[in-house]
Amino acid sequence: MKKSIYQVGAVVILSAFLAACNTDTDEPTTSNAASEEPTETEQVQTEEQQETSETNETNESDDSSTDQNEESTEPSEETKAEQEDKDDTDTLTYISNGQTFEEKAVTSTSDEMNYTIQHLENYTLTSEEPGVDSLLNNADEKTSMQIEVVKKEDVTFDQLKESAKETISVIAPESTKDLDLTSTLEERKEIINIVGYEALLEDEKVVKVVIERDNLFVTLTIYDNVQADLTDAFLQMGLTIQ
Known part of the structure; x- marks a missing residue:
């Protein structure tokens, strides 16, 4: 009889122990699940943070794209300098001894008369006498x-x-002889009339050219020689007088 009581007591104690164990393991599981499950407020905050992050990333991307476009369209300082130098550079083209030359030209203003002229760099404009200037070839x-x-x-x-x-x-x-300056009159619309005459003395030659522009008349007297053959060079410089 006592043995049966002991057996029953053992079963009861064992059952109580197992129940206690089940209770201990279930509560932490429930607690962890509850802590891991975000509340509705936390979900809303998370979504707002994501939207803000995506908006910032989009704006930064747009700003970066705009900066890149501005950098690609903005010419470099070197390019600007080269363009300005190109715009400020004038050239004159002339024919000498059957060859075509293109050289840099500079602008000078007459000290005595109210006009400007573009001439090659190796030439000097000087006042010779009242009403007459000379353009000298420094090399010859x-x-x-x-x-x-x-x-x-x-x-x-x-x-x-x-x-x-x-x-x-x-x-x-x-x-x-008379000079044929028809092509000059056709190419330069600012010239109203032009005539020219040439006198040859052995290797030396003298050329007179009269030019009519809107506001003035220009008379050129060119002193040249066969070897130098700079008549066209002087003429092209003279045509820029205004």
Whole structure:
């Protein structure tokens, strides 16, 4: 009888022990699950943070793209300098001894007369006498050009034309010729009229050219020689007078 009581007591104690064990293991599981499950407020905060993060990333991407576009369209300082230098550089093209040359030109202003001229760098504009300037070739003193500029109200084109023709005829009555300047008149629309005459004295030659522009007349007297052949160079410089 006592044995049966002991057996029953043992079963009861064992059952109570197992129940206690089950209770201990279930509670932590429930507690962990509850702690891991986000509340509704936490979910809303998380979604808002994600949206804010995505917006910031999008804005940063747009700003970066804009900066890259601005950098790609903005010319470098070196490019700007090169462009400005190119814009400020004038050149003159002329023919000498059958070859075409293109050289840098500079602008000078007459000290005595109210005009400007573009000429090659190795030339100097100087005042020779009242009403007459000289453009000197620094490399060859035998080649030069006299320049006379007068207002239109003081004289006519025909008068200057006849004077130039008479001067050439006196220099070399038997070796003078008219210059064909038709192409110059066609290419340069700012020139209204132009005539030219040439006198040849052995290897030396003298050329007179009369140019009519809107506001003035220009008479050029070119002193050249066969070896240098700079008549066209002087003419191209003279055509820039204004």
